Amino acid sequence: MSDLPPENPNLPLTSSSSSLHHSYSRKQKSLGLLCTNFLALYNRHGIETIGLDDAASKLGVERRRIYDIVNVLESVGVLTKRAKNQYTWKGFSAIPAALKELQEEGAKDTFHRFYTNENVKVSDDEDDEEESSSQPLSSSQTDTSKPGSLDPSKIDNRREKSLGLLTQNFIKLFVCSEARIISLDEAAKLLLGDAHNTSIMRTKVRRLYDIANVLSSMNLIEKTHTLDSRKPAFKWLGYNGEPTFTLSSDLMQAESTKRVFGTDLTNVSVKRSRTHENATERRIKMKQHAIADSSYNQSSDDAHESRRYEFGPFEPAAGGTYPAARLEDNSKRAFDVENLVSDYRPSYQNQVLKDLFAHYMDAWKSWYSEVTQKNPLPDTSKRH
């Protein structure tokens, strides 16, 4: 026994009708959907502590999956680890602060890299972080063999590759640049360092999908594709307020149900799906729910992006460290763009990132000066 049973007819859920034909569906077990249910379950008043086992059983999945979710949620501040098997629910309201921190952090270690020894060597992957004493780990990790010998070079190698860190770096990509849309492989390359090794690349991309799925279910990003190349890409939506979750009664009652292998409570209320209709629908819903913010405006709404990238309205927030431009107040921004740009120029070591950044900066500068001059209406329809 090992193959999945077609399905379990004992389940009390079956979202009413509409289950055209039920059969094992991968989608119904997706991380994204699971995350949606997870959020539906815990994103409410009264919740304060979350037990991994509790979550696993309530959602009908193995703990392993919960770790995936929890790790990325923690990256955006929604959760905090309290103790073994225990997390503290912080809620969506904790997101803005977390994002801001990521933004600053990103800008900071960018400076650091810039001032210290910017023009760096090959430097495969990894990034310092915390203390940096100890030896600068053995150059590249071309550790051929070394049977048995404990490699001191891979001490916290694990942390470096963690889903959580990867998530944060992924988010920094958006938050620390003006990029609004980043294609999947750009992201993979950026987050990697070695875009040559196909194997490593593949793995990284798999992870990216995992991350993207949960971030998507939170409505922080959205999967799309680049306008031109048709390549899959991620669009940063940012935090616009809490998504409106509707906990299906099915899920509620599923709480008491015991899980059997192969059955999956996750497939309740299969309303998530990534069909365009639903996705758009959800966003609209969310938007009106949080539209109060306003300052977020016009433009680039759903349907049409005018190009591969967009400039996001990321608020620098009091004493912010990053230049954020918005169409509205362009008039009062008379400072020297050039200067500012160089000040904030990240110094990533890998070429791809550098190129990408240059690309965005170029676009941004021309757009910015255009807007700044006097044009009340920035016409983004020109090439470059």
Add this chain to the structure above:
DNA sequence: AGGTCCCGCCAAGGT
């Protein structure tokens, strides 16, 4: 024919 990404093995980390 890829693009997605579920699933769970099994190795680090903790206690």
Add this chain to the structure above:
DNA sequence: ACCTTGGCGGGACCT
């Protein structure tokens, strides 16, 4: 020694 975490990648499923 046992339990918790969670990297990793085979290969099934979905365009």
